[in-house]
Amino acid sequence: MKLNVTDLLKKRLNKLDKNFKHFGDDLAYLTLTSRNDGTLKDLLGIQLLRNSDSETVAREIARLDLAILDNNELSNIIKLKSVYVQDFEQNPTVEESNAVKSIKRDIEDNLNKIVNPPKSWTYTVSEDAKLHFAAIYVDVQAKKKFELPETKTEFLKLYPELKEGDLVYKSIFRHREARDYSIEEIIEPRLQSAVFNPILDNNSDIYIKKGDIEELYKGKYKDFKVQVYLQTYEVGQGPEPEDVEIDEAVIETVDFEPNEVEATIEVDEIVKEARKTKENKSSSDTLNDNKSKDKDSKKDTKKKDKKKKNKKKK
Template sequence: MKVNVTELLKKRLNKFDDNFKHYGDDMAYLTLTSRNDSTLKDLLGIQLLRNSDKETVAREIARLDLAILDNNVLTDIIKLKSVYIQDFEQNPTVEESNAIKAIKRDIEDNLNKIVNPPKSWTYTVSESAKLHFAAIYVDVQAKKKFELPATKTEFLKSHPELKEGDLVYKSIFRHREARDYSIEEIIEPRLQTAVFNPILEEHSDIYIKKGDIEELYKGKYDDFKVQVYLQTYEIGQGSEPEEVEVDEEVVETVDVKPEEVEASIEVDEIIKEARVNQENTSKIDTSKDKDSKKDKKKKSEETENKKDKKKDASKKKDNKKKSKKKKK
């Protein structure tokens, strides 16, 4: 099965967007009051199951968020990690930010399970097994009329339901000043320097394929505006596989609504009926052509017969005249 975490999650979230009026706000609530990577992990697991053929989609086996097995052979590991964007910013008193530490720890732990599978596992690991690391970046702002309490303690007392209240507070606090740099500028250089370069130095026989940072969803809860982004990293053994060009003639299958199916069936029936009518018309025209040719041939033969009769009659007259002359 081809695994593209970004496309799979977007496909599943689009189903919610189509069916639930308050989809964005519901997701914003879940993001702020729980670990949103758990919610997205569930949704991704469901979409993987829908896209699977004969593969097994496993949840939480051997401390893996998601795993794909083909005939008891592990082919893909998927790890989701949720962090707040401002948590990447360097703290003068700390060597590495908490976001960097968390991502580095999770990637190294899951990668090690591919390179050195535990002996206790009852399944084998494919030589081409991949780790798909999905970094979920959360950004929270406050509505214009919201007044941020002077201290973080006061803020947490007023919003006890927030799962990561201190990080939400920091995000709102930093957004009071205009951000003059992009998300990519704050995240990617730090990840490359602190996480991926050391991993590539330690494991010379692996590759890391980086995805773009894309907005996953946005919504509102209470006085807060929530934006969630996703970036995926594919890590595998050997060299990075080349992109396979898709044949333009191959038709991609898509989910369709029942009414679209009915409409499609109607169109198919109309096309079939038109083809049948065309074939019948063609048969009639062919038959007419044959009859017309027969008629022409018959008329031609009749004309020739008349000419022959005239010739015979003319010969008889001539013969009579000749015989009269001889008698005289």
């Protein structure tokens, strides 16, 4: 199965968005009150199941978030990690932020399971097995005219449901004004220097394919605005595979809603019936014309015979 985690998650979220009026706000609430990677892992697992043919979509086996197996052979591992954007920003008292540390630990741990599978595993690992690491970046800002309490304790008294209160409080505190740098400028240099460069230096036969940072969803909850971004990294053994470009001018797909398909079928049937009626009418008119001609021809023959008989009598 060829995987694109970003496309799969967006596809599943779009399905939900069409059915729920407060979709973005509901997800904003879940993001602020719990770890949203659990919710997204559920949705991604469902979408993988819908897209699979004969593959098995496994969850939480051998401490893997999601795994794809084909005939008991593991071909893909997927790991989702949720971190706050503000946790990437430089802190003079800390050499490496908690966000960078946790991402580095998770990638190295899951990659090692592909390169050196544990002996306790009851399934084999494919030679071209891949790790798909999905980094979920959470950005929280306060609405206009919001007055941030002086301490985190006071903040949590106002909003006791915010389980991740420490990170939410820090995010709002640091972003009361407009951010000086884009999210890409904050995140990517940290990950490249602290996570990916060391992995590539220590593993010459490993490639890392980086995806763009894309907005996954946004919403509001009480006095807060939540924006969630997704970036995926494909890590595998050997040289990086080349992307196959598809000529959109040659291959074009069109999606129809069910009612549009039914309407199209009805129109086609009406057109076919009209053509059939027209053809039958045309055939009938031709037949009648031929009968009329035959009748006229017989009348002319009778008249000629009658004239010949009259001449003979004279």
